[in-house]
Amino acid sequence: MTAPSSDLALEIIELNKAFGGLKVTQGVSLSIRPGERRLIIGPNGAGKTTLFNQISGDMRPNSGRIRLFDEDVTTLAPYQRAHRGLSRTYQIITLFAGDTLEHNVTLGLLGLLPSRWQMWRPLSSYRHLAEDARRTLDSVGLLHLADHPVSELAYGEKRRLELAMAMAQKPRVLLLDEPLAGLSDNERGTVKSLIASIPKEVTVVMIEHDMDTALDLAETVTLLNYGRVIVDGERDTVIADERTREVYLGA
Amino acid sequence: MKWIASAVFAAVALWLPFFVGDFYINLASQIFIAAIFALSLNLLVGFGGMTSLGHASYLGVAAYVSALMTSRYGFGHGTAALISILGTVAMAAFFGVIALRATGLGFLMITLALSQVLWGLAYRMSDVTNGDNGITGLTRPAPFGISLDSAASFYWFALVVAIIAFVMMAIFVSSSFGSSLKGVRDQPRRMAALGFNPWMIRWITFVYAGFWGGVAGLLYVYYNKYIHPTSLSTTSSAEALLGVIAGGSGTLAGPAVGAAIVLLLKNYASAYVERWNMLLGVVFLFIVLVMPTGIVPGLQQLAARFRGRWS
Amino acid sequence: MQFWIIQGLNSLSLGGLLFLLSSGFSLIFGLMRLANLTHGAFFMLGTYLGAVALRAYSGLNIWVTAIGAGIIVAALGGLFERLVLTRLKTNPLGQVLVTLGMSFIISDACLVLWGGDSIPVPTPHNLQAPTRLFGFAFPTYRLALVGVAVSAAIVLYILIDRTRLGAMIRAGVDDRQMARAVGIPVSRLFTLVFCLGAGVAGAAGVLGGPILSAYPGLDADMLPLALIVVILGGIGSLFGAFIGSFIIGFIYTFGTMVPDLGYIILFLPMIVVIAFRPQGLFGRLSA
Numbered sequence: 001m002t003a004p005s006s007d008l009a010l011e012i013i014e015l016n017k018a019f020g021g022l023k024v025t026q027g028v029s030l031s032i033r034p035g036e037r038r039l040i041i042g043p044n045g046a047g048k049t050t051l052f053n054q055i056s057g058d059m060r061p062n063s064g065r066i067r068l069f070d071e072d073v074t075t076l077a078p079y080q081r082a083h084r085g086l087s088r089t090y091q092i093i094t095l096f097a098g099d100t101l102e103h104n105v106t107l108g109l110l111g112l113l114p115s116r117w118q119m120w121r122p123l124s125s126y127r128h129l130a131e132d133a134r135r136t137l138d139s140v141g142l143l144h145l146a147d148h149p150v151s152e153l154a155y156g157e158k159r160r161l162e163l164a165m166a167m168a169q170k171p172r173v174l175l176l177d178e179p180l181a182g183l184s185d186n187e188r189g190t191v192k193s194l195i196a197s198i199p200k201e202v203t204v205v206m207i208e209h210d211m212d213t214a215l216d217l218a219e220t221v222t223l224l225n226y227g228r229v230i231v232d233g234e235r236d237t238v239i240a241d242e243r244t245r246e247v248y249l250g251a
Numbered sequence: 252m253k254w255i256a257s258a259v260f261a262a263v264a265l266w267l268p269f270f271v272g273d274f275y276i277n278l279a280s281q282i283f284i285a286a287i288f289a290l291s292l293n294l295l296v297g298f299g300g301m302t303s304l305g306h307a308s309y310l311g312v313a314a315y316v317s318a319l320m321t322s323r324y325g326f327g328h329g330t331a332a333l334i335s336i337l338g339t340v341a342m343a344a345f346f347g348v349i350a351l352r353a354t355g356l357g358f359l360m361i362t363l364a365l366s367q368v369l370w371g372l373a374y375r376m377s378d379v380t381n382g383d384n385g386i387t388g389l390t391r392p393a394p395f396g397i398s399l400d401s402a403a404s405f406y407w408f409a410l411v412v413a414i415i416a417f418v419m420m421a422i423f424v425s426s427s428f429g430s431s432l433k434g435v436r437d438q439p440r441r442m443a444a445l446g447f448n449p450w451m452i453r454w455i456t457f458v459y460a461g462f463w464g465g466v467a468g469l470l471y472v473y474y475n476k477y478i479h480p481t482s483l484s485t486t487s488s489a490e491a492l493l494g495v496i497a498g499g500s501g502t503l504a505g506p507a508v509g510a511a512i513v514l515l516l517k518n519y520a521s522a523y524v525e526r527w528n529m530l531l532g533v534v535f536l537f538i539v540l541v542m543p544t545g546i547v548p549g550l551q552q553l554a555a556r557f558r559g560r561w562s
Numbered sequence: 563m564q565f566w567i568i569q570g571l572n573s574l575s576l577g578g579l580l581f582l583l584s585s586g587f588s589l590i591f592g593l594m595r596l597a598n599l600t601h602g603a604f605f606m607l608g609t610y611l612g613a614v615a616l617r618a619y620s621g622l623n624i625w626v627t628a629i630g631a632g633i634i635v636a637a638l639g640g641l642f643e644r645l646v647l648t649r650l651k652t653n654p655l656g657q658v659l660v661t662l663g664m665s666f667i668i669s670d671a672c673l674v675l676w677g678g679d680s681i682p683v684p685t686p687h688n689l690q691a692p693t694r695l696f697g698f699a700f701p702t703y704r705l706a707l708v709g710v711a712v713s714a715a716i717v718l719y720i721l722i723d724r725t726r727l728g729a730m731i732r733a734g735v736d737d738r739q740m741a742r743a744v745g746i747p748v749s750r751l752f753t754l755v756f757c758l759g760a761g762v763a764g765a766a767g768v769l770g771g772p773i774l775s776a777y778p779g780l781d782a783d784m785l786p787l788a789l790i791v792v793i794l795g796g797i798g799s800l801f802g803a804f805i806g807s808f809i810i811g812f813i814y815t816f817g818t819m820v821p822d823l824g825y826i827i828l829f830l831p832m833i834v835v836i837a838f839r840p841q842g843l844f845g846r847l848s849a
Contacts, residue, residue, distance in 0.1 A: 077448070078440075078443040079443045079447055079449070087444070090444075096434060096441075098437070110427055110431065110445075111447050116428065118426055119422070119429070120422055122422070123425060123426060123429070123430045349836055355654075356597045356654070357793070359597060364789045367785070367789075368826070368828055370782075371783075371786075489666070492659070493659075526674060529667050529670035529671065532663035532667035533667060535663030535666070536667075539656040539659050539660050539663070540646065540656075
């Protein structure tokens with residue numbers, strides 16, 4: 001079965017997922033072009049993070065397909081998708097709290113390298129990894145904290161670090177799960193400009209449940225509710241659509 | 252600081268047989284064996300975050316295979332050791348696949364169940380294992396023609412093996428693989444998202460830990476010249492686990508210290524207290540309730556507080 | 563033919579005993595997320611108590627003894643839970659280790675109190691004569707055991723599924739924090755369930771006496787069987803424990819007829835189930 005080659009970065013076809021009787025994803029289909037900035041919005045419980053979990057491979061859908069740059073990745077494990085250019089941040093901070101910032105980023109860099117299997121040279125001897133890590137930290141303004149443990153970081157700084165780790169792998173598709181959640185106005189500005197500065201070649205898909213905060217970062221918007229795609233299209237069209245108002249006013 | 256301590260330790264260890272009698276030399280040999288065993292378990296517990304209650308399987312199987320190969324099938328020690336280690340590693344590979352279908356408590360239960368089945372087999376397959384009588388009359392190897400029958404010569408042999416084991420495990424732990432292992436212990440989902448294969452990392456560690464458990468088993472059977480099903484028992488696994496926890500699973504040397512303490516306790520206590528098992532149970536309760544992070548971290552904390560008071 | 567019938571009944575009665583043992587384990591694991599490694603020792607303690615009592619007082623009713631021993635073991639379990647386990651709420655590994663330590667303490671205490679020899683337990687007089695059905699003779703006591711196990715299963719089912727207490731237990735299993743939030747006294751529930759599990763194990767120990775005898779190491783023989791049953795049947799599922807117990811009862815009885823390697827046969831269903839369904843046949847929780 002040769003599917004017609006498409007030029008989509010991420011294609012989701014009729015995705016379905018249910019937990020027992022609870023349907024969390026119902027017939028979701030998305031087409032995301034390379035370099036696009038897509039925002040996925042919806043009230044709490046709409047199934048946004050569950051959708052992300054299926055895209056990243058943390059959850060298996062009951063039916064449907066997921067294609068990453070025309071390759072079917074539906075049955076691939078999360079680490080295999082990472083090797084195909086998929087990167088993701090999480091809603092809850094999942095950094096290595098007891099380790100330094102440099103170590104965190106170094107791990108991020110190591111994940112795609114063959115030397116991650118190597119058992120006889122100390123990690124600290126990989127000088128170029130350390131340099132790359134520091135360079136990455138510098139690009140998000142955290143170099144001065146490179147040798148501090150992550151536990152000492154402020155919440156906003158942790159978010160920036162997460163972003164840095166995701167970007168360090170030079171992904172083709174970046175999934176950001178509520179990157180602005182819980183940030184103060186100041187911190188939000190910093191993180192937003194970081195997201196805005198992501199290279200154009202990288203496809204960015206973002207989840208936010210607060211519509212206003214992330215809108216100016218998005219080109220296209222998908223509105224999810226009860227696991228279904230309600231509206232999908234150019235940002236301004238979706239905002240103007242009365243179904244969008246309904247969902248949010250009703251929520 | 253760590254290098255000074257290691258150097259002092261090495262110096263003392265090297266010259267020990269010239270200063271103390273056979274009883275203490277033998278005790279020290281046993282400590283080395285227990286230390287290697289505890290260190291191998293700690294690869295799983297402390298660095299891998301996988302608590303196993305079946306580690307005695309690897310010690311016991313290696314010991315039994317060596318015993319059988321030499322006493323019953325007439326193999327030389329070198330070949331027997333090779334077959335022993337290969338067999339133990341193969342078993343670890345197989346058990347790892349089964350046990351790693353679960354994590355946490357499920358993993359613990361599966362390792363316990365697997366090791367108990369082995370223990371039961373050791374008792375019941377008396378045609379092969381001699382059951383409750385164990386296998387006696389074994390010999391020690393003579394590497395490069397050097398006899399290990401004297402207490403001192405075995406001691407130095409065990410010391411060399413222990414140093415090699417310690418160094419190799421230290422290298423393993425600080426390598427990139429070791430860092431990925433610790434990462435998987437702390438944040439498995441994040442590691443998977445970054446491109447690491449958590450299952451494979453855990454499985455490889457499981458097999459490597461089984462390898463060193465087997466090495467400890469060979470030393471064990473060479474030292475005792477005897478093997479009995481109790482070496483495969485949960486008590487045996489539990490003693491190692493107690494050593495790891497008492498010494499502190501977060502450090503590399505901690506489990507070795509803990510294993511030494513457990514062994515000394517066992518030796519001295521059995522002179523005064525008949526019930527070692529009961530004492531072991533009480534010590535477990537005590538350590539877990541009072542010193543959950545272990546003795547070595549506890550001492551480190553005390554030292555830090557002392558330094559704080561002096562400055 | 564008679565032989566196979568007897569073996570079949572032996573399997574059923576062993577399965578029944580295993581169910582009584584592992585139902586407690588499964589409940590404790592399901593609600594408290596605790597792998598109670600003391601469970602084998604609780605069983606053994608019951609067997610010893612029953613053995614001593616029944617040999618000392620020949621007129622003693624075994625069912626009453628079972629209940630009595632069950633209460634004693636339950637009390638011991640409750641003390642342990644209150645004094646030790648509650649202090650380790652944040653240390654699940656520590657909890658498992660203390661149950662291991664406790665099992666060493668209990669098993670060694672039995673050794674001290676009652677010596678190293680196996681103590682056979684007399685089958686109750688009124689159940690010694692075989693029952694004749696369909697032309698075959700069935701050892702009556704084993705029949706009674708199966709009956710007791712099935713009754714216990716029904717009682718437990720009603721307790722868990724149909725009473726308010728059971729509803730609270732199920733709520734606690736599903737979502738501990740939520741249960742607390744709606745006012746369910748979770749820590750008292752934990753103590754109650756632990757006592758219940760320990761008590762049933764102790765009572766089962768008494769009932770197992772005539773078949774197994776009281777001997778040092780009984781705990782180490784029974785605990786892995788309970789573990790295998792729970793792994794096989796699925797954690798948190800009483801029904802799974804029921805089915806698993808009888809499967810293991812059959813495999814163990816027929817397997818150990820084969821000398822030497824028969825014991826390996828216990829491995830196989832566990833490995834097969836773990837390979838294809840790691841959550842067990844009927845499990846709802848992942849470990």
